[in-house]
Amino acid sequence: MRADADRSRAVGQDLRGLVRGDVLFDEIDRVLYSTAACMFELWPLGAVAPVDAGDVQAVLRYARARGIPVTARGGGTGVAGQSVGEGIVLVFTRHLHRIRGIDPGGRRVEVDPGVTLQELNAALAPHGLRFPPDPSSGDAATLGGMIGTNAAGSHTLKYGTVKDWIESLSVVLDTGEQATFRRGVPVAADAASSPRLAEIAASMRALLEARRDLLERVRPRVTKNSCGYNLFELAGRDGLDLVPLLAGSEGTLAVITGATLRVDPKPVHVATLRILLDALEKVAPVVEALRAHGPSGIELIERAMIDLVRGGDAAMADEVPPATRSALLGEFDGLDEREVDDRAAAAAAAVRASGLALEVRVATTERERRQLWALRKKASPLLERLPGPRRSTRLVEDGVVPPARLADYVRGLERLFERRGVDAFLFGHAGDGHLHVNVFLDRNDPYDRRLMRILMEEVTDLLRSLGGTLSGEHGDGLMRAGYLERLFGPELMGVFRDVKRIWDPAGILNPGKKVPIEGEDFVSRIPARPRPLRRTTLH
Ligand SMILES: Cc1cc2nc3c(=O)[nH]c(=O)nc-3n(C[C@H](O)[C@H](O)[C@H](O)COP(=O)(O)OP(=O)(O)OC[C@H]3O[C@@H](n4cnc5c(N)ncnc54)[C@H](O)[C@@H]3O)c2cc1C
Known part of the structure; x- marks a missing residue:
């Protein structure tokens, strides 16, 4: 039995008298909400599924009076450990989903x-x-x-x-x-x-x-x-x-x-361009050329991932020339099919005229678009099947730099991973200078666990030097909170602490996220034990 079982039982009992929603304080509930789509494991005292705002008010009043943390939770797909906590978890998916x-x-x-x-x-x-x-x-x-x-x-x-x-x-x-x-x-x-x-x-x-x-x-x-x-x-x-x-x-x-x-x-039509490049330096000018035609997105796939797909899929090996260093997928959408296709065609013509691309392909039907996206979509299952104990790990997976610095960021990451002997696969949203990084580590290996901290520090320093940030969309959670000071400096971190104090002086609202708990080491919150196989690669 866990040491805090009595406390959990007592809090659960109190809450049953205070809320109309479900009070989920059995051991199985605690296990269920101790993890999410992240590496972390934090056992809550229990969970409450509120039926209305009144239940949320009751839980917060109760928790504040006793200094118990409260973590709001949606689908639990947060990857940085922001949806797990050690107090009461508020589960919104059971009743408040209208x-x-x-x-x-x-x-x-x-x-x-x-x-x-x-x-x-x-x-x-x-x-x-x-x-x-x-x-x-x-x-x-x-x-x-x-x-x-x-x-x-x-x-x-x-x-x-x-x-x-x-x-x-x-x-x-x-x-x-x-x-x-x-x-x-x-x-x-x-x-x-x-x-x-x-x-x-x-x-x-x-x-x-x-x-x-x-x-x-x-x-x-x-x-x-x-x-x-x-x-x-x-x-x-x-x-x-x-x-x-x-x-x-x-x-x-x-x-x-x-x-x-x-x-x-909802856009009625989408056209896609796939552009293959033989040099990283060509990404930025091609992105600029595409941007002039109003794309909805520009995705980047980098060399290691391209080589992985070419190596694992014979059709792709034929289709994509071996000299391909980077691939871009530009998307154009809108409410008028003709207008969308014209914009995509104009963008393709501009890239061809620049002489920068190995190849430019345009897709205007669903079937053709799927074919072009295959270069990206085929990577995830191949990453899952890579041999060895190291698995794709969300660690430095969400950095953003000013788009003009994207090539510097890619090169910096490649150098850093090579120096540390780590495999990594890069893709992302080139139009925003935003890169997702699948870095391969074994969380059960003490060496790799040390490496997690080192990589976090080194990538933070790299991003800082390029004027970037550690997260473009996934957030900070437990994983990045301790690195915000390194990224933004002590003065701004002080302001973040002030914000937290203004809104939540008792520190009960999802503590340890955004503003770190003094002395907390994120790696110590990652259980070092085998887990069932599951999807680990990023979108
Ligand atoms: C396979 C995969 C693909 C992903 N792709 C993307 C992607 O393309 N883009 C992207 O941005 N993210 C992506 N993510 C990350 C994740 O899906 C997003 O962060 C998402 O917004 C989290 O939603 P959720 O409902 O699961 O929130 P949770 O993980 O439950 O919570 C996320 C955060 O929101 C807070 N929160 C939840 N509900 C409330 C509330 N009612 N009040 C206050 N705070 C609340 C939580 O406390 C937590 O801090 C991906 C994750 C996975 C696993």
């Missing part, structure tokens, strides 16, 4: 936090609408979790990230008070109804005013960032719109109980 209303004319939708992206898009489809940010985990990722990490997908270039589509958020604050944050509406206007909100608004305003110069100076010059607290978008604005801060805050500032989101017409 779509409360669709306004097709106004192109907006009101959702519970536990609705998955797939469910939302299925409900929007009959209206010809969809929610544009498209993480590839959308079958399980919830809107609450996607707001929690400010998720994105392959089409950020055109559609931005989740924060860009939020109209308003209903939340429960640390004290159990409810509050609503509306995009573009200064918080002060709403503060009269909640003393706690008024306090938060006043403190945030003072902090932003005092640190305006610092925030402008250290703001990462990247197009995508889920690292640290998003204060950069708040500083220098009139009024105090806190929605961009809550997006990506990983449940460390407030718990979301509802959201009103903007939605968009």
Whole structure:
């Protein structure tokens, strides 16, 4: 029996008298919520599946009075350890998963936090609408979790990230008070109804005013960032719109109980370009050439991954020349088939005219598009089958640099992995300078566990030197929280700590995420034991 079994039982008993939702404090529940789609394992005391905001209020009031951590949880697909915690886990997928209303004319939708992206898009489809940010985990990722990490997908270039589509958020604050944050509406206007909100608004305003110069100076010059607290978008604005801060805050500032989101017409047609290049230096000018024609996304596949696919698939070996160093997949979408195809054709012509490409192919039907995407899609199963105890590990998997520095980032990573004797496979969203890295490590090997810390430090330093950030969409969680100071410097880290203190002085909201717990070593939270085989590679 676990040492905290009595405490777990007592807390569960208390909560049964306080909430209407499910109180899940059996050992099996604790096991279930101790892990997520990440390497970490943290046993909660138990979980509560609230039926409404009132239940969330009751849990927060109870937890705050006793200093018990509370971790909000959606689909549990967060990869950086942000959806596990040692106190009470709030499970939103059991009851709070209703779509409360669709306004097709106004192109907006009101959702519970536990609705998955797939469910939302299925409900929007009959209206010809969809929610544009498209993480590839959308079958399980919830809107609450996607707001929690400010998720994105392959089409950020055109559609931005989740924060860009939020109209308003209903939340429960640390004290159990409810509050609503509306995009573009200064918080002060709403503060009269909640003393706690008024306090938060006043403190945030003072902090932003005092640190305006610092925030402008250290703001990462990247197009995508889920690292640290998003204060950069708040500083220098009139009024105090806190929605961009809550997006990506990983449940460390407030718990979301509802959201009103903007939605968009579903594109009726997509065309894809596949461009093969023999030199990394050619990526940036080709990306620039494509951008002139309004692509929705530009994906990059790097050499190790290309060689892996060529080596494992005879048809691909024939189709893709051995000299291929980098491949780009440009996507064009829209509401008019002809217009989309014309743009794709113009982009292809521009790249051909530049003389930079080994080959340019255009696909305008679903079947042709699937063929071009095969170079990317065939990689994941091949990565799974690589021999040896080292497996694809999400560690430094989400770095972003200014797009013009992408080649420097790729070269820097390759040098670093070679020096450390580690295999790695790179792909990503070239239009945003955003790279996903599958690095192969054995978490049961003490040497590799040490290597995890070293790689984290070295990649952080590399990103810092290039003006980048550690996460473009996956967030910080337990894994990156301890490296934010190294990336952003002590001054900005101090401001992040101030933000946390303003919103959650008792430190009960998902502690250890965004702001690290003193002395915490993320590797010690990764169980060193064999796990059942499961999908580990990234989208
Ligand atoms: C195979 C795979 C592919 C992926 N592809 C992508 C991708 O393409 N793009 C991308 O951005 N990410 C991707 N991810 C990461 C992950 O899917 C996203 O981070 C997603 O947004 C998490 O949603 P979730 O519902 O699973 O949230 P969870 O993992 O449950 O939670 C994520 C964070 O949000 C917080 N949170 C959850 N609900 C609430 C709430 N109600 N109030 C406040 N905070 C809350 C949690 O506390 C946690 O900090 C992928 C993951 C996997 C496993």
